[in-house]
Amino acid sequence: DVKVTQSSRYLVKRTGEKVFLECVQDMDHENMFWYRQDPGLGLRLIYFSYDVKMKEKGDIPEGYSVSREKKERFSLILESASTNQTSMYLCASSQLNQPQHFGDGTRLSIL
């Protein structure tokens, strides 16, 4: 079974802090994704990575950056956290065009 592990289920940070959300997958998948989930909006893609050190912007990349130094790990970085980044963040991975597998999500609150 594919395992996608997000480092925290709940996280509370302060405005202006630099925040790191970590995601690790154990199936040697090429693709990894970071989504943001807000009520009534479904999931929106923040960034996508198709290989180590390769990334593409999704629909809402503003205020975020990502890092993929190793194939199994994909990090989402909030450079200077703001209250409008309070949300649920979901990481996913997939092998090429196969269905995406998701982690349990990180509920992030920015105070």
Add this chain to the structure above:
Amino acid sequence: AQTVTQSQPEMSVQEAETVTLSCTYDTSESDYYLFWYKQPPSRQMILVIRQEAYKQQNATENRFSVNFQKAAKSFSLKISDSQLGDAAMYFCAYRSEFNSNYQLIWGAGTKLIIKP
């Protein structure tokens, strides 16, 4: 740009009954994939069923089946013999065959409540 619409924010069904969740989408493409994902209170998004647009036959997975109407751009999910464990948010999603980043376009979700 493609869009996915789930017009039912919330649905409820009696345990053991059948329920249908609606999904419509807008695209000008002919080749694509459609998915239903389930997100229970535990929060992990789980794939329920998927459909390739080129296949005329509706996909089925045990108690879950879809009604795929390509011309009408409709992709509804039918859950038979509903169980308490089916209570969750259900999301419909679209993926283009030609999108190199494999991006999924998501609906807003439908909350399914199962009444015992």
